[in-house]
Amino acid sequence: MTPENSKGQYPPSDEYRKYAFIKSEEEYYRIYDESIKDPVAYWVKQTDCIDWFSKDWKEAFTWDKKENKFTWFKGGKMNVTYNCLDRHVKNGLKNTAAIIFQGEEDDDVKVYTYGQLLHEVEKFSNVLKSKGVKKGDRVAVYLPMVPELPITLLACARIGAVHSVVFAGFSSDSVYNRVVDCTPKVMVTSDGSYRGGKKIDMKGKVNEILEKDTSVTTVVVVKRTGSDIVMEEGRDVWWHEEMAKAPIRCEPEVMDAEDPLFLLYTSGTTGKPKGLMHTSGGYLVGACTSFRNVFNYAPGQVYWCTADIGWITGHTYILYGPLSLGATTLMFEGVPNYPENDRFWQVAEKWKVDIFYTAPTAIRMIRKTGDEWITRHDLSSIKMLGSVGEPIDADVWKWYHKTVGGGRCPIADTWWQTETGSILISPMTGAFNLKPASAMKPLPGIEPVIYKEDKTECAAGESGNLYIKKPFPSLARTIWNDHEKFVETYWTAFPGHYLTGDGARVDEDGDYWLLGRVDDVISVAGHRIGAAEVEAALISHPAVAEAAVVPIPDEIKGEAIYTFVTLKDGFEESEDLKKQLIDQVRNIVGPIATPKTVQIANGLPKTRSGKIMRRLLRKIAGGSKKDELGDTTTLIDPGVIDVLIKGRV
Numbered sequence: 001m002t003p004e005n006s007k008g009q010y011p012p013s014d015e016y017r018k019y020a021f022i023k024s025e026e027e028y029y030r031i032y033d034e035s036i037k038d039p040v041a042y043w044v045k046q047t048d049c050i051d052w053f054s055k056d057w058k059e060a061f062t063w064d065k066k067e068n069k070f071t072w073f074k075g076g077k078m079n080v081t082y083n084c085l086d087r088h089v090k091n092g093l094k095n096t097a098a099i100i101f102q103g104e105e106d107d108d109v110k111v112y113t114y115g116q117l118l119h120e121v122e123k124f125s126n127v128l129k130s131k132g133v134k135k136g137d138r139v140a141v142y143l144p145m146v147p148e149l150p151i152t153l154l155a156c157a158r159i160g161a162v163h164s165v166v167f168a169g170f171s172s173d174s175v176y177n178r179v180v181d182c183t184p185k186v187m188v189t190s191d192g193s194y195r196g197g198k199k200i201d202m203k204g205k206v207n208e209i210l211e212k213d214t215s216v217t218t219v220v221v222v223k224r225t226g227s228d229i230v231m232e233e234g235r236d237v238w239w240h241e242e243m244a245k246a247p248i249r250c251e252p253e254v255m256d257a258e259d260p261l262f263l264l265y266t267s268g269t270t271g272k273p274k275g276l277m278h279t280s281g282g283y284l285v286g287a288c289t290s291f292r293n294v295f296n297y298a299p300g301q302v303y304w305c306t307a308d309i310g311w312i313t314g315h316t317y318i319l320y321g322p323l324s325l326g327a328t329t330l331m332f333e334g335v336p337n338y339p340e341n342d343r344f345w346q347v348a349e350k351w352k353v354d355i356f357y358t359a360p361t362a363i364r365m366i367r368k369t370g371d372e373w374i375t376r377h378d379l380s381s382i383k384m385l386g387s388v389g390e391p392i393d394a395d396v397w398k399w400y401h402k403t404v405g406g407g408r409c410p411i412a413d414t415w416w417q418t419e420t421g422s423i424l425i426s427p428m429t430g431a432f433n434l435k436p437a438s439a440m441k442p443l444p445g446i447e448p449v450i451y452k453e454d455k456t457e458c459a460a461g462e463s464g465n466l467y468i469k470k471p472f473p474s475l476a477r478t479i480w481n482d483h484e485k486f487v488e489t490y491w492t493a494f495p496g497h498y499l500t501g502d503g504a505r506v507d508e509d510g511d512y513w514l515l516g517r518v519d520d521v522i523s524v525a526g527h528r529i530g531a532a533e534v535e536a537a538l539i540s541h542p543a544v545a546e547a548a549v550v551p552i553p554d555e556i557k558g559e560a561i562y563t564f565v566t567l568k569d570g571f572e573e574s575e576d577l578k579k580q581l582i583d584q585v586r587n588i589v590g591p592i593a594t595p596k597t598v599q600i601a602n603g604l605p606k607t608r609s610g611k612i613m614r615r616l617l618r619k620i621a622g623g624s625k626k627d628e629l630g631d632t633t634t635l636i637d638p639g640v641i642d643v644l645i646k647g648r649v
């Protein structure tokens with residue numbers, strides 16, 4: 001990559017251009033324009049990136065706009081695991097590394113070749129079958145970043161079971177809500193996990209959940225930490241014991257493209273997390289083609305995405321995208337600052353990582369610790385960088401480019417969501433001059449549009465709500481058990497358009513700039529936390545009458561959680577009570593949702609219809625003065641504003 005040009009942009013080097021999948025602006029526009037003229041033809045062509053048992057779909061795309069139901073490649077037969085493993089083993093990658101597992105401790109390493117990974121996956125498929133799991137059944141997965149996690153997911157996909165991963169950092173109640181909703185037969189967990197040098201309990205939490213009434217009949221437990229745990233006879237079995245007696249061969253199930261592959265729960269604007277349902281064929285075509293288009297992976301390279309497989313980024317870009325293309329993907333159990341602040345760079349240097357994909361929150365945290373932690377390592381193997389999860393500001397982008405990328409690596413700022421399954425907007429780094437902080441171009445087959453509140457299209461430079469015109473293959477089909485909610489959340493604001501919930505603007509060059517959420521979803525360190533989920537946790541405390549939760553800017557985490565709480569009569573404000581409230585959220589939702597601030601308030605600003613005006617609370621929490629709050633005349637009691645400003649913490 002050559003340095004910044006006179007427009008403040010970063011052109012790709014000739015060398016990188018040659019090696020990239022899309023090599024020039026002309027090539028991008030040719031592919032893109034054609035894809036938008038006829039998206040179905042474009043996507044049908046993309047189905048060639050995976051192997052099908054049959055491509056017997058009658059219509060590649062159907063769309064019932066009234067019901068908001070759509071299908072891609074329905075009638076086509078395939079298997080996701082076959083595409084991620086078997087076909088590569090057949091095609092000469094048997095002894096190529098599929099997954100490099102780097103544990104938190106440096107000597108804790110396991111490398112699985114495609115051949116070995118297939119072997120493990122076939123065995124675990126048989127374990128699942130022996131526990132009664134059949135095609136279409138759900139399997140709940142609550143595991144840390146250990147190899148058994150991808151093995152479980154690939155085994156589910158092999159036998160047609162639907163996996164539902166719950167991020168290991170969630171607490172019992174969050175896990176419970178996500179588990180009961182999808183009625184799994186089997187749950188896969190571990191005794192515990194390691195994080196930052198500490199052992200963290202997992203099985204204890206699972207035991208707590210399963211004390212309540214659930215559909216789970218078997219719990220498979222991975223031995224990770226060797227902690228003392230309680231196993232319930234007749235229900236709980238050890239992973240290693242089951243694997244030792246499992247038959248070795250398991251043929252992949254023939255799946256319809258529209259058969260569900262997985263559910264992944266994400267926070268929304270209500271207290272109840274939504275189980276987004278992704279399909280087998282459309283999702284894999286999206287994962288595979290986007291990985292190819294964005295990351296320019298070349299055989300022999302090592303690709304590292306630092307996300308957790310408990311989130312969509314890990315599903316698509318640690319697992320399904322890279323493995324469907326036969327790449328070597330590194331999975332890392334640890335954190336950036338353990339044992340020291342240079343852990344990422346130590347790992348990147350050790351494995352000679354070629355492509356490094358992380359989140360702005362990690363970049364900001366690393367930047368704060370000082371460049372020395374990075375420059376002491378030889379990172380010359382890195383050829384490109386990625387960013388995902390939140391907006392990355394221009395300063396942080398430039399620092400990442402210079403210090404981690406040595407001024408030579410392009411950065412793909414990739415925008416997408418749990419719902420979209422795969423990246424929708426990202427620079428094609430071999431084709432365009434990069435603009436720091438812009439996610440730049442829609443991927444082929446994707447047509448974004450930005451509308452103002454009045455539903456007229458924004459002109460260049462104007463900000464509005466980002467929609468995607470028409471469904472594309474990797475878009476979630478529904479919310480598990482709640483299609484109505486799916487319609488209401490994504491398809492009602494502008495019928496026929498998918499509402500992303502993000503603000504954006506597009507500039508004169510057609511480059512997209514993402515501006516963050518426009519709904520009541522808070523992005524803490526890139527993790528989506530529903531304000532309503534935190535409010536529900538607070539309200540369940542006996543002292544709390546009402547709660548409102550808003551984001552405030554945070555230097556490292558992007559956003560932090562600020563809570564306004566009104567107390568029931570008879571309860572007094574105290575530091576101890578505030579601490580109890582914070583703990584309440586940690587215990588119910590999880591440590592990732594820990595509020596930064598609790599402000600006890602006598603009243604909250606409400607409209608005449610009783611709606612809490614979060615817009616005002618956001619501003620108050622963020623430090624705005626009264627005259628910066630805008631119109632407050634619709635409030636029942638405008639006096640509440642002065643009190644809230646005065647009580648700001």
Ligand code: PRX
Binds near residue numbers: 390392413415
């Ligand atoms: O607000 C956007 C932000 O993350 C949200 C999606 O969160 P989640 O479903 O958890 O998936 C995260 C990983 C794909 C989006 O609505 N977001 C994601 N990537 C970016 C981003 N915001 C700005 N720039 C990005 N590159």
